[in-house]
Amino acid sequence: MLLEIKDLRVKAEDKDILKGVSLSVNSGEVHAIMGPNGSGKSTLARILSGHPGYEATGGTVTYDGKDLLEMEPEERACEGVFMAFQYPVEIPGVNNSYFLKSALNALRKHKGLQELDAVEFLQVIREKSQLLEMDQSMLHRAVNEGFSGGEKKRNEIFQMAVLEPRLAVLDETDSGLDIDALRVVANGVNSLRSPDRAIIVVTHYQRLLDYIVPDFVHVLSDGRIVRSGGKELALELEDKGYGWIDAAAGARA
Amino acid sequence: MAQVAERHGTYAADFEVFRTTPAFGPEWLRDARTAAFARFLERGFPTSKDEEWKFTNVSPIASTEFRRVTGGPRVTAAMLEPFLYGKTFRLQAVVVNGRLSSELSSLSDLPEGVTISSLADAMTAQPPLEGPSLKTDHPFVLLNTAFCEGGVFVHVEPKAVVTEPIHVVFVSAPGAAPALVAPRLFVVAGEQSQCSIVETYAGVGESAVLTTAVTEVLLGPGAMVDHVKVQRETATAFHLASTFVHLYRASTFTSQAITFGGRIARNDITATMAGEGAECTLNGLYVADGDTLVDTHTTIDHAMPHCPSHEIYKGILAGRSKAVFNGKIIVRPDAQKTDAKQTNKALLLSGDAGINTKPQLEIFADDVKCTHGAAIGQLDDDQLFYLRARGIGQHDARNILIHAFASDVLNGIAHEAVRARLEEVLVEKLHLPS
Numbered sequence: 001m002l003l004e005i006k007d008l009r010v011k012a013e014d015k016d017i018l019k020g021v022s023l024s025v026n027s028g029e030v031h032a033i034m035g036p037n038g039s040g041k042s043t044l045a046r047i048l049s050g051h052p053g054y055e056a057t058g059g060t061v062t063y064d065g066k067d068l069l070e071m072e073p074e075e076r077a078c079e080g081v082f083m084a085f086q087y088p089v090e091i092p093g094v095n096n097s098y099f100l101k102s103a104l105n106a107l108r109k110h111k112g113l114q115e116l117d118a119v120e121f122l123q124v125i126r127e128k129s130q131l132l133e134m135d136q137s138m139l140h141r142a143v144n145e146g147f148s149g150g151e152k153k154r155n156e157i158f159q160m161a162v163l164e165p166r167l168a169v170l171d172e173t174d175s176g177l178d179i180d181a182l183r184v185v186a187n188g189v190n191s192l193r194s195p196d197r198a199i200i201v202v203t204h205y206q207r208l209l210d211y212i213v214p215d216f217v218h219v220l221s222d223g224r225i226v227r228s229g230g231k232e233l234a235l236e237l238e239d240k241g242y243g244w245i246d247a248a249a250g251a252r253a
Numbered sequence: 254m255a256q257v258a259e260r261h262g263t264y265a266a267d268f269e270v271f272r273t274t275p276a277f278g279p280e281w282l283r284d285a286r287t288a289a290f291a292r293f294l295e296r297g298f299p300t301s302k303d304e305e306w307k308f309t310n311v312s313p314i315a316s317t318e319f320r321r322v323t324g325g326p327r328v329t330a331a332m333l334e335p336f337l338y339g340k341t342f343r344l345q346a347v348v349v350n351g352r353l354s355s356e357l358s359s360l361s362d363l364p365e366g367v368t369i370s371s372l373a374d375a376m377t378a379q380p381p382l383e384g385p386s387l388k389t390d391h392p393f394v395l396l397n398t399a400f401c402e403g404g405v406f407v408h409v410e411p412k413a414v415v416t417e418p419i420h421v422v423f424v425s426a427p428g429a430a431p432a433l434v435a436p437r438l439f440v441v442a443g444e445q446s447q448c449s450i451v452e453t454y455a456g457v458g459e460s461a462v463l464t465t466a467v468t469e470v471l472l473g474p475g476a477m478v479d480h481v482k483v484q485r486e487t488a489t490a491f492h493l494a495s496t497f498v499h500l501y502r503a504s505t506f507t508s509q510a511i512t513f514g515g516r517i518a519r520n521d522i523t524a525t526m527a528g529e530g531a532e533c534t535l536n537g538l539y540v541a542d543g544d545t546l547v548d549t550h551t552t553i554d555h556a557m558p559h560c561p562s563h564e565i566y567k568g569i570l571a572g573r574s575k576a577v578f579n580g581k582i583i584v585r586p587d588a589q590k591t592d593a594k595q596t597n598k599a600l601l602l603s604g605d606a607g608i609n610t611k612p613q614l615e616i617f618a619d620d621v622k623c624t625h626g627a628a629i630g631q632l633d634d635d636q637l638f639y640l641r642a643r644g645i646g647q648h649d650a651r652n653i654l655i656h657a658f659a660s661d662v663l664n665g666i667a668h669e670a671v672r673a674r675l676e677e678v679l680v681e682k683l684h685l686p687s
Contacts, residue, residue: 051638052634072647073638073641073642074641074642074644074646074647076642077641077643077644077645078644085642088639089633089636089638091636091639091654093656093657093660093661094653094657099640099643102640102649102653103643103644103645106643106645106646106649110644142657143639159643163643163644
């Protein structure tokens with residue numbers, strides 16, 4: 001088991017958001033987390049990445065046998081956890097490729113590998129940028145500065161390709177993408193599917209799952225996973241919308 | 254009051270001694286010095302009642318007996334090493350305690366069209382140079398005029414293009430007693446000439462020092478001067494500097510001023526757009542920590558039409574340091590089509606650091622563009638988290654963001670080795686991991 005979440009309860013800004021989530025993810029699997037606005041999808045992604053705005057008030061998260069919640073965000077990244085941000089932040093003055101080289105070398109150092117020099121790094125970059133059909137000029141610009149929404153998301157997956165995580169959490173990576181950009185991003189993600197890697201795709205819409213076909217789909221509502229199933233569950237949601245889930249949750253409450 | 258008068262008494266005694274030395278200069282200079290010193294005694298050191306000195310308390314200066322340095326410790330090339338930039342500059346004028354040192358300077362094989370000499374010699378040989386520095390009432394400029402013993406004079410002949418940068422190093426090296434140092438740099442860039450000047454202020458020794466630096470740059474029509482000023486004195490130094498830039502028609506002045514502070518570091522920079530189509534860029538980065546204070550007062554005086562001016566000042570404040578930024582832009586009635594942009598940003602790295610920032614626009618023409626902006630803030634938590642979420646440790650992430658903040662000023666420095674050295678100094682100064 002790569003990731004085991006047990007009865008996780010999370011608070012943000014004094015509000016209970018996750019109210020007991022349990023989820024098990026093995027290497028090689030792709031899990032989709034779906035749910036209406038405010039159901040707690042992004043909170044789940046952020047607590048896994050170590051975002052300081054979220055506090056776990058109960059439950060456990062075990063990643064590769066370790067207590068994930070005890071780890072600093074950089075430790076999680078070094079141990080192979082990657083989050084593709086829903087809203088990637090712009091960092092003026094920090095060159096994209098310098099940033100990525102610092103990140104990659106931090107990971108390599110953590111693993112006891114030699115840091116890459118400029119030439120070796122450039123080789124990695126060249127290969128991975130083709131995967132995402134990235135314009136090379138994006139690498140020389142400041143991190144996300146002046147990037148379109150699509151470019152930002154593409155840049156996130158590009159970083160994922162370079163950093164080669166063991167667990168990738170994609171937080172609404174599809175939002176704000178037109179169909180062409182969606183295809184490119186999804187192709188990038190698919191090419192990173194591997195028996196050694198697990199991917200959690202957080203999305204509001206089923207559309208992304210046409211391109212990144214999940215092994216499991218979980219529906220989150222009001223801070224709890226209310227249904228889990230195979231990829232066909234996403235289609236059912238597409239047909240029926242989220243209304244029936246809310247009704248079901250309401251009836252149960 | 255009596256105590257203050259007494260302090261001035263030591264300046265007066267030193268001035269009388271100085272008067273008897275050859276360095277006091279020819280008649281016009283004797284007159285200028287005497288007038289400046291009389292004016293200084295009359296007005297005294299500024300107090301917080303002076304609008305221009307409201308937030309900068311100079312009482313530690315007023316209450317210290319700074320003496321004119323006659324001997325001072327020997328300054329060796331090895332002591333200067335940390336303040337130089339390897340072999341970047343072949344042309345190097347080194348001024349120790351206000352006097353040009355022929356031993357430490359390397360001024361052989363000057364490129365065609367440029368003269369670099371002791372300002373003392375220039376002041377003796379040339380007819381009076383009536384620069385704006387002789388017309389000001391600024392107390393520390395008055396002190397400098399009274400006590401300056403000859404800094405550096407750079408003269409670039411009309412149409413001379415000097416591609417090799419000129420490095421002028423001012424070293425304050427007090428002996429056992431607190432020292433008054435009065436360095437001066439005078440640059441005259443002839444019509445359509447081009448040159449690049451780097452000024453570095455270095456400090457060695459433990460005692461307090463009052464550096465009253467004056468830099469004057471006159472740009473003839475169409476002249477281009479690229480200027481860098483680096484201030485790196487000791488933590489006990491008081492750096493009170495005034496820079497006067499006079500731009501004639503279609504001349505261009507670009508400056509990056511990097512201030513690493515002392516106990517008090519104050520820069521008064523006045524650029525006068527005295528001819529049509531002149532263009533001026535005044536950028537600066539100041540870094541302070543501990544209990545220090547950095548004060549920047551800039552004045553861009555648009556006297557003539559069609560002059561763009563650009564100004565970006567950035568401050569990084571740690572510890573209990575304080576900063577003052579006052580950016581004045583004057584647009585006189587004739588200065589139509591002025592395009593003036595001013596930005597001041599401060600990054601506060603601690604809750605005890607603070608800044609007083611004030612744009613001051615005085616606009617008397619109607620067809621002009623003037624913009625200004627000020628922003629004060631901490632490191633951005635979202636940016637920090639983004640970097641950390643990619644595996645970059647907290648200290649490195651802070652380091653990256655601080656460098657990014659400083660980058661638009663540091664990147665304006667054309668000399669790669671200077672930029673690289675300053676980035677290192679920034680890291681050392683803020684105790685950041687490199």
